[in-house]
Amino acid sequence: xxxxxxxxxxxxxxxxxxxxxxxxxxxxxxxxxxxxxxxxxxxxxxxxxxxxxxxxxxxxxxxxxxxxxxxxxxxxxxxxxxxxxxxxxxxxxxxxxxxxxxxxxxxxxxxxxxxxxxxxxxxxxxxxxxxxxxxxxxxxxxxxxxxxxxxxxxxxxxxxxxxxxxxxxxxxxxxxxxxxxxxxxxxxxxxxxxxxxxxxxxxxxxxxxxxxxxxxxxxxxxxxxxxxxxxxxxxxxxxxxxxxxxxxxxxxxxxxxxxxxxxxxxxxxxxxxxxxxxxxxxxxxxxxxxxxxxxxxxxxxxxxxxxxxxxxxxxxxxxxxxxxxxxxxxxxxxxxxxxxxxxxxxxxxxxxxxxxxxxxxxxxxxxxxxxxxxxxxxxxxxxxxxxxxxxxxxxxxxxxxxxxxxxxxxxxxxxxxxxxxxxxxxxxxxxxxxxxxxxxxxxxxxxxxxxxxxxxxx
Numbered sequence: 001x002x003x004x005x006x007x008x009x010x011x012x013x014x015x016x017x018x019x020x021x022x023x024x025x026x027x028x029x030x031x032x033x034x035x036x037x038x039x040x041x042x043x044x045x046x047x048x049x050x051x052x053x054x055x056x057x058x059x060x061x062x063x064x065x066x067x068x069x070x071x072x073x074x075x076x077x078x079x080x081x082x083x084x085x086x087x088x089x090x091x092x093x094x095x096x097x098x099x100x101x102x103x104x105x106x107x108x109x110x111x112x113x114x115x116x117x118x119x120x121x122x123x124x125x126x127x128x129x130x131x132x133x134x135x136x137x138x139x140x141x142x143x144x145x146x147x148x149x150x151x152x153x154x155x156x157x158x159x160x161x162x163x164x165x166x167x168x169x170x171x172x173x174x175x176x177x178x179x180x181x182x183x184x185x186x187x188x189x190x191x192x193x194x195x196x197x198x199x200x201x202x203x204x205x206x207x208x209x210x211x212x213x214x215x216x217x218x219x220x221x222x223x224x225x226x227x228x229x230x231x232x233x234x235x236x237x238x239x240x241x242x243x244x245x246x247x248x249x250x251x252x253x254x255x256x257x258x259x260x261x262x263x264x265x266x267x268x269x270x271x272x273x274x275x276x277x278x279x280x281x282x283x284x285x286x287x288x289x290x291x292x293x294x295x296x297x298x299x300x301x302x303x304x305x306x307x308x309x310x311x312x313x314x315x316x317x318x319x320x321x322x323x324x325x326x327x328x329x330x331x332x333x334x335x336x337x338x339x340x341x342x343x344x345x346x347x348x349x350x351x352x353x354x355x356x357x358x359x360x361x362x363x364x365x366x367x368x369x370x371x372x373x374x375x376x377x378x379x380x381x382x383x384x385x386x387x388x389x390x391x392x393x394x395x396x397x398x399x400x401x402x403x404x405x406x407x408x409x410x411x412x413x414x415x416x417x418x419x420x421x422x423x424x425x426x427x428x429x430x431x432x433x434x435x436x437x438x439x440x441x442x443x444x445x446x447x448x449x450x451x452x453x454x455x456x457x458x
Contacts, residue, residue: 004187006162009075010295010304012338018162020187023194029183030154030198034125036180037152041122045103047176048148049096054175056092059085062171066136070164071295074132075304075340078296080258088136092144094422095443099148102443105452117452122150123225124201126446129192129215130165131206132158132306133261138229139168141426141437142204146446147177151202156185156195158207160306200224202446206263208360209431227435227445231360232263232388232428236417237377237403238279239394240272247393248282254417256290256344259303260364263432264389266417268357269368270377276370280348283368284329287344292335302364305340314342314363317356326350326367352383360386374399378406387429391417410436 002020007013021029040048059066067081076084102120109116126146131138135157143153157165169184185195189211196203196218202225205215212228219226236254238247254266271279295303305311311334318332331345342363350357350367357367371377381390391413392400404412410427413419420426420438427436436442 002187004159004162006073008072008339009160009306009308010339010341012340015072015163018166018186021185021191021194022187023190023197026185026191026194027198029185030125030195030200032180033152033154033183034199036178037122037124037150040147040152040178040181041150045100045148048150049099051172051176052092052096052144052148055171055177056089058171058174059088059092062167066164066167068296069167070135070161071303073163074135074161074306075295076133076258076306077300077303079298079300080303084134084136088140091137091140091422091438095144095148098440099145099443102440103149103447113456115452115454115456117454119450119452120149120444120447121450122146122447124151125154125199126151126202126204127154127156127195127198127200129156129195129203129205129207130158130161132160133258133263135161135164136168137420138206139165141442143168143182145443147172147182149443149446151446152181152183154183154185154195154198154200156187156192159186159188162186203227204435204437205229212433225448227437228433229263229426229435229437230428230431230433231362231386232265232432233267233358233360233384233386234264234389234391234409234417235268235270235381235384235407236266236391236393236413237371237374237381238269238271238275239374239392239396239399240274241395242272242275242393244271244275244279245282248279249286250393250415251417252283252286252290255366256287256302256364257418259305259342260366261306261362262418264411264418264420265362266391267361267366268381269366270371270380271368272377273370273372276368280329280368284346287330287346290344292341292344302344305342305363308340310363311340311342314345314361314365317354317359317361317365318345320355321347321350321367324351324354326354326356331365352380358384374403378403381407385431388432389413389417391415 004020292302331343335341345365390409
């Protein structure tokens with residue numbers, strides 16, 4: 001019997017072992033889910049909504065337990081785990097409120113005995129290979145609208161958030177979702193590969209560009225609907241008329257929240273030369289105030305690095321930046337003790353010859369570059385293969401909009417950062433992926449339009 005070991009990244013301790021799937025069990029689960037999907041579609045939408053409403057109530061009832069589980073296996077500070085679960089509630093509410101309107105059959109023409117209609121039908125069997133950094137957000141963005149719109153779901157939680165994924169399944173079953181309509185697939189990369197080989201109608205993946213590219217290559221010839229939510233190297237520009245202290249405090253949080261392990265974390269900062277020194281000073285002061293420690297402690301801000309291999313990535317970016325002339329202002333090293341720990345790290349005097357400013361860091365590390373003005377800032381912000389988010393800090397709204405309209409990014413921010421709303425689509429340019437989640441478009445994405453041409457006999 002295959003076993004998956006679950007370790008606590010904060011101390012390296014074994015939490016438990018769980019049964020893992022193999023190719024045969026993945027195939028059997030796919031057959032079960034496909035067989036169950038027509039029956040789930042036949043359930044009235046009001047009852048599907050009632051199931052998700054009961055699921056929401058289950059999350060609320062067990063919020064502290066669920067937060068502790070997530071913190072134990074990801075190293076996320078406990079306050080941030082609670083924040084994620086509380087934030088999920090608003091996303092559920094949005095989907096529940098909007099799904100009816102997205103499934104209404106539209107009559108777009110009716111004249112001379114001819115009627116044309118658009119019906120929105122589910123994709124069928126949806127596979128979701130999810131992420132560990134925000135497992136409730138990332139998973140819920142997919143399986144909640146997928147279930148509401150009548151799909152069956154094969155859900156593979158990240159191997160670094162498996163216990164959280166199993167908790168999701170238990171709560172869905174308790175809420176009335178049939179066990180063959182939502183099925184977890186447990187394991188590492190080989191299990192994900194087995195999932196790709198099944199007869200599925202949609203694949204929704206969140207993770208690295210490298211894995212996303214392999215998935216696209218595998219599924220492309222099969223014409224399966226594919227959505228890939230990949231990485232980012234998200235920039236922000238601080239204009240000369242911004243408040244350097246306020247901008248620094250906001251962007252330090254945007255860079256370091258969840259220990260920097262977010263696709264929309266601020267990863268590059270460009271500051272106008274006239275306020276550069278003041279900004280850097282305030283930024284470093286803010287970062288020095290972030291408490292690093294036990295993720296279960298209420299006052300911890302910087303937790304553990306979830307995946308041990310990421311420590312080497314951070315080490316390499318630090319070494320490269322130093323070798324190319326960057327100034328290390330704080331951090332730059334692994335922290336002692338068991339578990340995966342990295343000190344919050346800030347560099348000034350960086351440039352685009354450095355990996356720190358070009359490749360995704362996914363950790364508590366940031367580079368701050370001086371710029372001469374708007375034109376240089378826009379050029380540098382667009383000097384990337386990614387295009388997830390970008391921001392501008394200035395009191396001038398018109399200027400911010402003019403600048404952000406020139407930046408290639410799926411989401412843009414004025415005087416804020418690292419923010420996601422259920423009402424707005426989440427998408428990216430370039431190597432940040434294809435497709436979208438959230439918003440009403442993120443409900444429609446789990447359906448396909450069926451065109452009806454209806455001519456009356458009379």
